[in-house]
Amino acid sequence: MRTLIIHNPKSGFGSDAVFQFERALVRAGDECVLRVLEEGFEASETCRDANRFDVVVASGGDGTVAALLHALAGTDVPVCVFPSGTANLLAANIGNAPEPSALARACRKGKTATVDLGEISWEDERGVRGTRGFALMSGTGFDAQLMQAALPNKAIMGQAAYFAAALSNPRPTVERFRITVDGAVHEREGITCLVANNAMIQGDIELIPDCRMDDGMLDVIVAETSDAAQLLKPLAFGLMDRTGKVMGRPHLESFRGREIRVEVDRPVALEVDGDVIPGLVTSYDARVLPGAARIVVDSMGPYASGDDGPSRFGGSDVIAYPDA
Structure with missing residues (x-):
């Protein structure tokens, strides 16, 4: 088994769990390459030789x-998402057991699923164009402001930095959005x-029901409120109805499509999967x-069938699930 581990040591709290994963994964005769990212890394260059490996571990x-997933799009190289960040929402959405030994076992088993990605393009107020892939959510407005405000405290506070940022801005600016979804135009505030x-x-x-990574669609979600405190209502509903299929999500409206354009009346911040993009935008x-x-x-x-099946690479039988 040939494995490429790509690790960002600046993510989250700089956890060493990926090294526990490596020890659990490797067997005699295997090849395992650990590639540690530098600040400002170029994803396509980092993944340049991914095709010669059986699996790439994105940590x-x-x-x-x-x-990294966007750089590998269309290559058919299996990618194991290893949670080394602050929120690790992508790993949570995929739903694998998160412990290092469990992820090592999953890699040796070799079961995979095909999922969608999103791609977002923009031009900032200086005329600089950019394109990024995203796996979860991207957008403008209060969410981007939260990401920006939380950034200085993430290394110390972890996820609590986001809540502290929200409390510091209880009355965010209401924006006017012009949203085009597969040609249909919607104007919302x-x-x-x-x-x-x-x-x-x-x-x-789940912010909205039935939003999956394998449905060939993207969902647009608008928080139609003028008060950050009002967002506590859909969150409270979510605690009682996590899927949103029974009680709905007050103050949240959604649209679904394949091609989306969002325009804003004034320049605002843009975040892509939690990373705030330099500069301001009026559309994307x-x-x-x-x-x-x-x-x-x-x-x-x-995203997997219930059948564990035979191990593709062998050796998974000696890797137990945690506390098994």
């Missing part, structure tokens, strides 16, 4: 992993507008990349 936060490939947040709460375009990524899954997650 970092959601932004790092999404960039609210504090944030997100484009989502998957919309499950902390606590396994997003599109779905159907089936662009092949991810490693275990038998417990929502």
Whole structure:
């Protein structure tokens, strides 16, 4: 088995769990390459030789992993998402058992699922154009402001930095959004507008129902409120109805499509999978990349069949699940 581990040591708290994973994974005769990222890394260059490996392990936060998945889009190389960031929402959405030994076992089993990615393009107020891939959510408004405000405290506070940032800005600016979804135009006012490939947040709460990474669609989510405190209502509903299919999500409206354009009346910040883009934008375009990524899954997650099946690479029988 040939494995390439790509690790971002600056993500999250700089956990050493990826090294525990490596020890659990490797067997006699294997080849394992550990590639540690530098600040400002170029994802396509980092993944230049990915095709010579049986599996690539993307270790970092959601932004790092999404960039690597986008660089590998269409290559059919299996990617194991290893949670080394602050929130690790992508790993939570995939639903694999998160312990290092469990992920090592999943890699040796070799079960995979094909999922979509999103791609977002923009031009900032200086005329600089950019394109990024995203696996979860990207958008403008209050969410981007939160990411920006939380950045200085993430290394110390972890996920609590986001809540502290929200409390510091209880009355965010209401924006006017012009949203074009597959040619249909919708004009809405609210504090944030997100484009989502998957919309499950902390606590396994789905912001909207049936937003999956394998449906060939993106979802646009608008928070139609003028007060950040009002967002507590859909979160409270989410604690009682995590899927949103029974009680709905007050103050949240959504649209679904493949090609999306979002325009704003004034320059605002833009975030892509939790990373705030330099500069301000007045519009962006997003599109779905159907089936662009092949991810490693275990038998417990929502993107895998329940049959554990035979091990593709062998040796998985000696890697026990935690506390097994």
